[in-house]
Amino acid sequence: MPSDLPTYTNQVENGTEYRIMFCLDFTNKRLRVDDYSGKIDVIYTRVVEIAKTHALTKVFIKSREVDWQSFLSKGCMLEGIYKGYFNGNDAYCMAMYDDLARRTSDYWLEEDQILQQVLTLPVKFDRPLIPSSMTMRLARLEDAEQLSLLYSHIFQTYPTPMNDSMYVEKTMREGTIYYLIELQDQLISAASAEINSVYANAEMTDCATLPAYRNQGLMRLLIHALEDELIARQVTCAYSLSRALSFSMNAVFYQLGYRYYGRLTKNCDIYDKFEDMNLWTKSLK
Structure with missing residues (x-):
């Protein structure tokens, strides 16, 4: 990875059918999606593309309650629940991995x-x-x-x-x-x-x-x-x-x-x- 890369960068991407607010976290080799709106199918596909483009080995999406099962059905896994995160409504941490060593816990x-x-x-x-x-x-x-x-x-x-x-x-x-x-x-x-x-x-x-x-x-x-x-x-x-x-x-x-x-x-x-x-x-x- 080039040394001039920032440690992380927060971005907003607007498409015709979606909006994604995310953090490219180079230090931790992960893509964190903090919020989104639009079609889940399109959002999921785009998030995977962004992660692959930047060689990030973990993605996690702070999903709204109404959407977490849609992300689950695409192969994401539920790792945790941020109780009350969205002004009192829960956020569901939906994760996916692109590296077996990253997916596997040692402890x-x-x-x-x-x-x-x-x-x-x-x-x-x-x-x-x-x-x-x-x-x-x-x-x-x-x-x-x-x-x-x-x-x-x-x-x-x-x-x-x-x-x-x-x-x-x-x-x-x-x-x-x-x-x-x-x-x-x-x-x-x-x-x-x-x-x-x-x-x-x-x-x-x-x-x-x-x-x-x-x-x-x-x-x-x-x-x-x-x-x-x-x-x-x-x-x-x-x-x-x-x-x-x-x-x-x-x-x-x-x-x-x-x-x-x-x-x-x-x-x-x-x-x-x-x-x-x-x-x-x-x-x-």
């Missing part, structure tokens, strides 16, 4: 065991206190550099270029909100909410804590704060994609009242390989 049974362990945990609706030595606040544009350093320290690879301060700043300008926790002016933990104001949903993502400060409930504090901010902005659906191999991140969302709605096979390149991601959603109504 599925281990991930099932982790999920079962998580589902036995008690739900914790109480909000822990912020340690007196730490401060928590909404991030500002000038925090982009420190945020990028935190993400580059934690993740060997990541689905988006969070190690680039210019990219972090760009996401802020486009409406993503970040909460962070500091200890004596050192950034030790952060998380973000990527808001879709058209459909009143938000992805809880970019969760990172320095190893020395884990298991102190910091991520729960950050997610609580982000949810408060989202509710104030009339966002009604929060969701997250958590590494299926991570007990701690899945536990955080389960204990905060998120429900498990599926697993997306080798969905993104994170840490050092394509990983399966568990889908968690929560109604903020």
